[in-house]
Amino acid sequence: MTDNSQLRLKLSVLPKEPGCYLMKNKNDVIIYVGKAKNLRNRVRSYFTGAHDEKTMRLVSDIVDFDFVVTDSEVESLLLENTLIKKHQPRYNILLKDDKSYPFIKITKEKHPRLLVTRTVKPSNGTYFGPYPNAYSAHETKRLLDRIYPLRKCDTMPDRLCLYYHIGQCLGPCVYEVTQKQNQEMIQGITNFLSGDTKSVVDELTNKMNKAAEELEFERAKEYRDLIHHINATMEKQNMLTSDMTARDSFGYFTYNGWMSISVLLVRNGKLIEKKAEMFAMNDTVEEEFNRFVYQFYELDSNLKPKEVHLPVAINPSILKEALPMKVITPKRGSKREMVDLANKNAEIAIKNRFEIIARDEARTVEAIDTLGDVLNIEAPRHIEAFDNSNIQGADPVSAMVTFIDGKPDKKSYRKYKIKTVEGPDDYESMREVIRRRYSRVLREGSPLPDLIIVDGGIGQMNAAKSILKDELGVFIPVAGVKKDDKHNTAELLYGDNAEIVPLKKNSQTFYLLQRIQDEVHRFAISFHRNTRKKSAFRSALDDIEGLGPKRKQSILRAFGSVENIKTKSVEDFKRIGIPENVAERIVEKLQNNK
Missing domain, CATH: 3.30.420.10 (Ribonuclease H-like superfamily/Ribonuclease H)
Known part of the structure; x- marks a missing residue:
């Protein structure tokens, strides 16, 4: 049981009634909601006996709890659901896929329409479904449109449209369509959607034969195609029940x-x-x-x-x-x-899920072990990779990503704005960021990586090694990963002379290096774009009286890039809440900058 005396005291006085319990963490945030027939037994069970890893993780986060007594276990289930939806605790599972299923609807109008919808309101139509997906529902509707020519237009037009001319509407906007005609079509659709496709096929077969007897072969062919389409669209699975109960x-x-x-x-x-x-x-x-x-x-x-x-x-x-x-x-x-x-x-x-996870982990472990073998080092479980990004020396940045056991550890990613380098000097930028990263790691006593990967060749590798060995006095293996002219991972370099390490392009080890290089490049480019955008925006709109940080942000949110902002007029700025006199100053400055 936990050492927290206050928690032990609360556990000892829990009622033996049904109800819900709410587990809280050190920040008083509800992290789990559960229900119980007997609150005392259920809640105390979390703090006694053995548990699997996931429950142990939950228990380790619990510092307090609350509870609500209910009259019955059924009530506790209903309350539990309400509390989970309200608090969304991190250890509870809520079904996230709340997308509704599609239905086919016959509207209740003088001249009814056939629609596909995900919203069911029985008062304004008759619904059939649900269908497994939107494609299935729309395919069925398209088929019915060809057989039963109900009105298609949302609002009644004053002239005939294309649907009339292709035989998919009787044209109630111009010609009289009786309620009897509409009811006959609705009855046919209802029978069809209720599973009675045979009567529809029989009717079309009779029409096909009659058209053929009258030598109307084109029309007979249309009926034949419709029959084939019905059979293809409504092809049934094996009957799973002896009745039609949902x-x-x-x-x-x-x-x-x-x-x-x-x-x-x-x-x-x-x-x-x-x-x-x-x-x-x-x-x-x-x-x-x-x-x-x-x-x-x-x-x-x-x-x-x-x-x-x-x-x-x-x-x-x-x-x-x-x-x-x-x-x-x-x-x-x-x-x-x-x-x-x-x-x-x-x-x-x-x-299957666990088998996939096991196989993926086995391949990743194999890739890490192989990488250690080809570099003649211990298997690098902890890898840190660096990449620099700038445009002709402007807004230089660097980024670092961390991979633990072959998987990205995003909480350990780091971004660096280059502070000491003038112009596009990739080697000096690498020296600065390696110095900043590992002097801090040593100062804080954090674990060093088993391998450092830099984006580039011998120059970048030597820049990193010179800081590690000569300034910081630590030895961490440094490898380089070079890209080809199509910017794809091409070669792994290692050693004093940055020799090419032979790796098969289809090996798991090469795939691991690709993932690492792609991830650090993505992270660096994303950081550089954001930095450049903010820098360009600040420089373009600096020193304008009445334009503070909040107004700059609102302009950027409304118009996006600086280039787009340059095309806007005073009226455009006024529409997003910028005062007219400030808007005039913005337009004047941007025009001068052009």
Whole structure:
């Protein structure tokens, strides 16, 4: 248990009631929200016994907690969801993908239209779906537009449009279209979207045969193409259920302290979507599962099916009370098979993820070991790389990136504005930044890298080594990475004479060097652009009376670059809140600078 006596005291007086608990860090920020049937037992369990690495990390950050007692476990689930959305704690998992699914809508208008929408308002139309993606919904709509010529225009025009001339609209803007005609088309669309494509195909087949008998072969060909298009667009998957009930089947799998949950969405007897989420577990399996399912439907209320099917290992009582849908635990038959399939998908997803991570880590370790072998040094687990950036000596900067075990450690990146160098002197810039970086590292007692990589050849390498050896008295291996004429990583240089180290271009070690060089170059260029932009902006607008830092920033946000600002008039500046007299001074100065 923690040594914090105040925390121990709070733990000892916790009630044995259901409720929610809120874990806080040293800054009094809520970092985790959970629920419990028994608050005392659940919260105390965090500070006793053994835990996996992720829970230990959470516990190490906890310095205080708060709690809310509820009347039941169901209420605690609902409250937990509200608190998570409000505080967004770093150790909780919230489903981020809240994009709604697309639906096809028949509007409730005198002359109805067919639309694809993600917003469902039953009062102003009839909706069909959801569809697995926008492409599927739009393809279906395009097909229906060719078969049923409903109105297309948002507002009724006063003349016939292209859709009338290509046979996809009856032209209610000019010609009378009766309610009976509209209702017949709506009924056909409704049947089609409800799964009855056979009657539509039969009707088109009759029209095709009739057109052929009347020697209208072009029209017969159009009907034939429509039939083929229906079959291609609406090609069904194997029937997964014996009825058309909308249902979602959930499955899960836990592995190495992580949980994977898979959801199979079945609509109109077809599997339209599989969704899978993976996250670190900070709670029991059942609590993590219930939380996920509840949030799943909270984020997209239009997605709710008639039935939700759960694995047998999950007690359904909480979700039965929390969800408005029918919650079932299938014991046998096709519905149980669908839940088993969801479990299998969850297992495959999480094991594949860890397999990819393991393989990637193995390749990276191999690349680092090989790099150490070819340079005849210890495997460089800690690498720091430098790159300079300037334009003809203007606004010179340097940047450093850090790679630990082959992966970027962005919190250790550093930026340097060159202070002592006049003009475009890459070697002196390298000396300055190496001196500044490692004199500070030595002063603060921070760990030295196993390898330094500089962007460039023997000149840059010697500049770095001269500072390290002659001024600071430390030995750190220094390698250079040169680019070819296409600015791609070409050669690794090492040794007193900067000899080329033989590396295969398709080796993991070469890929590692490419990633390091690309990252430090990106970081340096980005820093230089920002520095140059600010410098150019300051110099162009310096010494203008009434133009302070805040107004300069508002101008830059509104117009972007200095070149763009030079094209603006007094009225343009006034529109963004710059007083007229100041705007006139800006335009005058910029005109003179041209």
